[in-house]
Amino acid sequence: MRPLNDWDSWVSSRLDRLSNRGLMRRIRPADRTGPRTVWSEGRDLVNFSSNDYLGLSQHPAVLAGAQRDLGKGAGATASRLMVGTDFDYQALENAVAFFKGTEAALVFGSGYLANIGAIPALVGRDDSVFSDRLNHASIVDGIRLSGARVYRYRHNDTQDLERMLREAGGGGRRLIVTETLFGMDGDLAPLTTIVELKNRYGAALMIDEAHAVGVLGPQGRGVAHLLGVDGDVDVQMGTFSKAFGSYGGYVATKSQWAQLILNSARSFVYTTALPPAVVGGVGAALEVAMAADYLRDRLNELSGMFRDGLAEMGLGSPDSVAQILPVVLGDPAKVLDAGRRLEELGVLAVPVRPPTVPQGGARLRFSVCATHTEQDVAGALDALKTVLSGAGAP
Ligand SMILES: Cc1ncc(COP(=O)(O)O)c(C=O)c1O
Missing domain, CATH: 3.90.1150.10 (Aspartate Aminotransferase, domain 1)
Structure with a gap:
């Protein structure tokens, strides 16, 4: 058996390595x-x-929405599949579906959980995912968890994407995933061309609008709506943690797809629902954002x-x-x-x-x-x- 101080020296050498490369992170007060x-x-x-x-994290209407629902309890007490769904939760999902122009929406505990749950619910080992190289870690992790073959195309390079779609061959289903407004670069995905490619090569398209939702497009509906291609996007994912100033994530999609995701996304099934106050705050934030x-x-x-x-x-x-x-x-x-x-x-x-x-x-x-x-x-x-x-x- 290895002595414990083996572990201690491994941990401290890992930390030294991060520090020497200027990559040590810390949480600041x-x-x-x-x-x-x-x-x-x-x-x-x-x-x-x-x-x-x-600035919605401090908006009076958002705080009032959260305060109102705080009365329902500090926590949701279990997964929604275990304790059922509060009326406000359903109202929020209907509101998100309306906002996104889709048949249905499913709310997750966070945007991270939405990505790591929805992607493996849609693709598996026999399938291929085409992912922009600068996609967020939650997309990368979702793809890893799915076990699908991954093709990482050069950032926003639709020629590279097309080459990969062509070379990937015909086996399995294909899913293209991209952020729309990239979180670290502030540039936009060439969504119109990506939609053309998706249609030409029989792929599905999932977009992550985490940084765009609330900000871009009519009423803040996102880049797909801005470019008028939302009807061609199969899954619109986003988060309530940025422009909505609160917390939680969602996927908006067709009813049957939402049904499948609800049944198989492990990060939906096996985790406790958002606390009522968060749902109340997000519902209010969505209303404020649409009119803002x-x-x-x-x-x-x-x-x-x-x-x-x-x-x-x-x-x-x-x-x-x-x-x-x-x-x-x-x-x-x-x-x-x-x-x-x-x-x-x-x-x-x-x-x-x-x-x-x-x-x-x-x-x-x-x-x-x-x-x-x-x-x-x-x-x-x-x-x-x-x-x-x-x-x-x-
Ligand atoms: C592009 C993108 N997707 C997903 C997420 C995850 O969202 P959340 O913070 O709600 O977990 C983030 C947030 O950091 C993000 O930048």
Whole structure:
């Protein structure tokens, strides 16, 4: 039998390795002090790291929805298949299906759980999944759990996707999966071409609208609706944890597909349902989000201002079209250092390093929210200029 300190030395060597490569993560203490600021390590910081894109996590109607349903109990007490479904849960699923224009919707405990449950419910060992190389970890994990053969096409490269669809041959079913607004790059998937390919090669298409829902498209319905291809998408997945300011995930699809997912997605069947207060908050957030063109306009305006400011500095990505604005510096140590110095200047833009982004792609990821002010954006741009010119060095 191996002695326990073998384990201890393995753990500490793993940690040393992460630390030496500038890849160690830690959870920072950070108290929210308002819709756009956090108090962390002795400083008030303007938060450009949050995904609360519309500021709904603090919206009075959303808080009231959560408070109302808190009276039903602190927890859901079991899986929905064990204790049944509360009326509000069903109302939320009907509302999501209406919002997405699908026959049915199924609510999961989180977006992560939706992806790792829905993908293995739809494909298995004899099937093939075609996945954008920059897809989120929850998609990657869902594919792994399915056991399907995976073809990872170059990011947003529909020629590469088509080549793979052609070369994959005819055995089994085929599923294409892509994010629509990419969470770390802020660019859009070429969904119209992907839909053409899906139809040409007899594949199904699942999209992850985690960062787009609430933000893009009419009433915030997402990129598929923006481009008018939603009718050709088989599964629209999304989360309530970003623009809806709350928690939970969903898939919207045809009734029978939802029925199959309900029966076989392990992350639906074998986990406790969302607490009533979360369901109440999400239901209210959906209503607010659909009517919130003024917040989307504001977000768009502030994101444009930030994007233009970055471009003037020769920074940012020309492909980033929405509220997610990456500044890629490449080296993890450099990004950590820049993040630290930005904090000294009152700005929080958390460094994102591999494996969240590809090797060589470490970056500061700025996410603009509708609750920011013009001064916040101007201040962040000034701080970034100072930091990157080296003048912010202590
Ligand atoms: C593209 C994408 N999909 C899925 C998820 C998971 O969503 P959730 O945070 O609700 O688990 C995220 C969130 O980090 C994401 O960025």
